[in-house]
Amino acid sequence: MNIRYPNGTAYHQSAKRPATTMSQTTNYGDRGMSLEAELNESNQYYLNQGVAVIHKKPTPVQIVKVDYPKRSAATIKEAYFRQPSTTDYNGVYQGYYLDFDAKETKNKTSFPLKNFHAHQIAHLRACVAAGGIGFAIIRFTDDVATFLLPASFLFHCWDDALQTDGRKSIRRSAIEAHGYQINPALNPLVPYLNAVDQLITATKK
């Protein structure tokens, strides 16, 4: 068998993809990690550096049946995924409460608002009303461009989409205009607190 192994970076399903279809372009922004994995690494970096304490919340699960075998750990035998009532990430940075969700889209020119659930928007509104800083981290996977979008602008787009003739997505150009681009780095991979700094400064003006 003449199997050729990839020597590029973005080779995800190596077992299923023939070597002849390897992408010829190397994308240095995405080496196979999801936005979620990159954010988790970034949060760990911020925690280790004593900069911020931000965690992704565990996936909520409704546990129905648990086995307690002798001499070993409890095993969950039946459980179901529950709808989360909040966003995925929250924590504290320089005394500020941060609350956000992270979303990826394959679209190139717009971000579909159906990526958000109504309860996530409601949660972000409540957080902002209680004095927290809310936002979304949005990535266009095609060119791995990542933006922090302030909650205020997200609410504006969400409310517009509820109108009969409202746009159901946010134009990328609007995200570029109203958001803050997060340039990838090494430590952390997604230095989104730089964008949070900009957001705090802009809010204070």
Next chain:
Amino acid sequence: MNIRYPNGTAYHQSAKRPATTMSQTTNYGDRGMSLEAELNESNQYYLNQGVAVIHKKPTPVQIVKVDYPKRSAATIKEAYFRQPSTTDYNGVYQGYYLDFDAKETKNKTSFPLKNFHAHQIAHLRACVAAGGIGFAIIRFTDDVATFLLPASFLFHCWDDALQTDGRKSIRRSAIEAHGYQINPALNPLVPYLNAVDQLITATKK
């Protein structure tokens, strides 16, 4: 059969208890709800009133096997409980980041420090260092007395317990002296944000 039933307060399995042995004393502080259930209700009340956004984090679960039967929801068939890396509760109140854990003890005169895990204390320390407000809510179930204990005093006791001759528990008298008692109410059941107000005022002095 002459089985005698207790007529104290901590008898929770009322369904199995014949009506003739009903407790003669009414304890308005504990109607069979756990501290966790009371806090969840209190947080829902605070959320509905627009006062604060505080949630208990889901129990972290390591999912190993999921079934996706046709026409029905995904069923988790094998999963294990994971050790949480944070405390159970966090959120935002008047722009402050709050982070805490809630613990009950049957002890009457002291609170054993083994109720806390080292990683919970480490997490609280990181939150306080990042500008958040950390504390513990401690309940003595015997007389249903509930206290908010500031993280600073908890750290002091924790560090002392690490000494060879250090106390491995916190005296109730010390909790009464360094904490803030939370008197039970109707709405919310555990009005702990009153104690947080006192803590904020004391910290600003």
